[in-house]
Amino acid sequence: MSRLVLVTGAAGFIGSNLCDALLDQGYAVRAADNLSAGEMSNLVQAQGRPGFEFHHVDVSDPDVCNRLCEGVSAVLHQAALSSVPASVADPARAHRDTATTTLHLLAACRTRGVSRFLLAASAACYSERAVQPLREDAEIWPLSPYAAAKVASEQYVKAFVGMGVDGACLRYFNVYGPRHSAKSSYANVIPAFTRRILDGGKLSVFGDGSQTRDFVHVRDVVRANLLALHTKTPLGGVSLNIATGRRTALNDLISAIEARCERKAAVDHLPDRPGDFKHSLADVATARKLLGFEAQVSLEDGIATVVDWMKSSA
Template identity: 40%
Template sequence: MEALRGEYLTMGYKDVVFDRDAVFLVTGGAGFIGANLCEALLKKGYRVRCLDNFSSGKPENITPFAGNPNFTFIKGDIRDLDVCMRACAGVDYVLHQAAWGSVPKSIEMPLLYEEINIRGTLNMMEAARRQGVRKFVYASSSSVYGDEPNLPKREGREGRPLSPYALTKRANEEYGRLYSKLYNLDTYGLRYFNVFGPRQDPNGAYAAVIPKFIKQLMNDQRPTIYGDGKQSRDFTYIDNVIGANLKACQAPSAAAGMAYNIACGARDYLIDIYYALCRALGKDIEPGFGPERKGDIKHSHADISMARGMLGYAPDYDFARGLALTIDWYKEKL
């Protein structure tokens, strides 16, 4: 697989330590990223409160944590401020992952995305402020770069959003900036670049490309690539995202109120990834091709120097290693 790669350092999150009585709230904790965050925190021995309404998260993602005395589940909706207040009570760190994803789906349902991603996130920030939360870390997205053509993508050089989803994430960042400036709530936005890994849903029309391709190839189905396959992405393994969240919880207040690229600082072409999956799974299936999807960004490649300098972030897994681990997980689960 031909790849356009940058450097990465091996630091990870294993060395990140908090007070033993620290309490974390993970919103969207039954989702792909949220459940992996819950698992990592529980393995480190911390108390974890999970908030989810199962609109996109799955109960089976958190079932393994049910017997852990450090795990508490709250079924609730971030659109309800009272629920957010209750969830934030006594919490030190909020890791806000709850949102509706998918660029194409947001184009179909812009009002729902505004309601969940903007108002819901504002509810969470307000609840965190009122309840005295120490750090508020929230999921943003590389989609905020919109039509800005230059590579690598660099904070402070954003274009116009290309989808309602991207616009909701940009609004989240502006609220994060204001809550840090006006209310002294330390907020840290994490612009995730194409996160993949275990627990990611391979099903549905809007499923992420890597798990969807893996499942289809394992079932001897012909995957469809939307576009010509020459689009490139800075795919980011889930453990890098976990590390970024925990590093942000320890970041100084001087780093608050800003949003940071969270990626590998590299990019790979989609067609190359497809054939790499074929080789890894022992399949000889040519892909189909469909029209480009509205709102998609053609190329994605992150400059991670700001996150490295301000948060101490450095990706522990490059794309090839993360992909191998992901394939192994789906082979066992599917």
């Protein structure tokens, strides 16, 4: 079997961490990104390593997908318009970069005989009304074009199983770690808060900070992908929560970042933001059962990797 793996969205936060880990494991990596959000600086470690090739392409083009899938044994599809607010601003683009890309890559996998497809799916698919901790069979109700495009992508993964492309939908929860950019105006909470605390700025928190999230380190997300890649058991299009199964309140997150930065931050409490979930916590039993996956990185250790990376890349 070929040891060549295609990673889309490879210049992004999660994609670039995946490329490094795959190369460490002896895989050849074909990396593809249109650089709409990703940065080549994320790939400096990968570039020049034996077996690594980078393609500056758009994977919403079926011909591009067909070329990229030639000779590969698996596709790890990370490319997407990864921001919820950006998807609200431009729903058609969210659909193209997230769902259309999935469809064309799956069709190319079928043509080229690629047997494994792993989708970067999202916890954003779950309904606000779903019972916590969230099991994979909880109610699905996308609240944004981003979430809708991820749900559509999952359905395509399932549909293509019957057409010879085995795969899984890895529903990442709140992923954090090195290379998670704080630059975008849509920056996620951990990089945004870490940057502000390091710069001595004020934090803006919606509500009283008691809202909770399931923060999972990128190293664990990478490990979940490798387990799903290696398993001999057919995955059958299954959806799996990739998370820690632990809840962290925003206030506790801020304390953990402050402790690592050795600096306190002033906090502005704003009114609750309509549409924000109060809590999001995964039930992780299915990934444990099917993949033997268990998150290993503690919040303290994970925050340390973010702070150290930000200090070193400043």
